[in-house]
Amino acid sequence: MATQNPRKPPNPVAPPSVGSDDSVVLERRTQRVKPPQMFQVVLLNDDFTPMEFVVHVIQEFFSKDRETATQIMLKIHLEGKGICGVYTRDVASTKVDQVLQAARSAGHPLQCLSEPVE
Ligand code: TYC
DSSP, X not given: OOOOOTTSOOOSBOOOEEOTTSOEEOOBOOOOOOOOOEEEXXXXXXXXXXXXXHHHHXXXXXXXXXXXXXXXXXXXXXXXXXXXXEEEHHHXXXXXXHHHHHHHHHTOOOEEEEEEOO
């Protein structure tokens, strides 16, 4: 049995209707697709992970330049946590996995999580 593709977004424009004089009317519909829920990826401070490693992680996985990465790292160091980026659910989850994998491989206890924005 044929089923509708659940990923296909609804068409924002109604099917054209043809008037008695052969004119075609395109009725605009209100957009019904909500933007996706976004997730912020957060790094947590600890007393053991080297600052240089955190800067490297932020550059590598969150595509920040060295100066921005250093600022984010220092904010985390001073305030306890900091946002490294905001992504859709799956991308955020992948970033968390990548950070934790890199930290564990290097023997550091760095913690990373994602949480819904708002
Ligand atoms: N507090 C760590 C230190 O003094 C540095 C650090 C910064 C660790 C940010 C984790 O997410 C972190 N070596």
